[in-house]
Amino acid sequence: GNSVTQMEGPVTLSEEAFLTINCTYTATGYPSLFWYVQYPGEGLQLLLKATKADDKGSNKGFEATYRKETTSFHLEKGSVQVSDSAVYFCALSSSDSSYKLIFGSGTRLLVRP
């Protein structure tokens, strides 16, 4: 079945450091891939998405490339800020009629000044 695996957290970085959060997936067909961000006490916000192989999603300095050959969708940012501290979830869309999202377990990012 479909599944998403994310790197364990928490990830602790200093401000302006480079960020990578690894995400790999298992899926049948060609799912769309997403990164969501959750700030404390809030719901999830879509950060970026990619709908086909080799697509690069980007938003707010974050990027992720849909790599079909390695079944990966790693999240990167060149210079993190304290305000980026949050929990990040990788997800893929189910290809059945429910279109439900399959989420990874989430990675907590803590950025220190």
Place this chain on the structure above:
Amino acid sequence: SQTIHQWPATLVQPVGSPLSLECTVEGTSNPNLYWYRQAAGRGLQLLFYSVGIGQISSEVPQNLSASRPQDRQFILSSKKLLLSDSGFYLCAWGTGLTEQFFGPGTRLTVL
């Protein structure tokens, strides 16, 4: 533009009491609707989804039920809450093989 509302924002209930959480969506028609639960410090678990009025699919057997009485209204219920029902409940909507949009969530504490 589309918006999604959830209420209440927080809820503290005793074990054995009933539950009703409501979710409404504005600005779209015939959305797919979803209920997720997030236990403390953990990922998201899909509880129910609905592709149309009166159509409910359950992902996991549990103490909860869902209903969709109107196109843009999704309700999560329980007749008798358990301690294990505590968590952060998120409603989401989507229109197909694309992203879902999440509401602000309801934090439920069962004592």
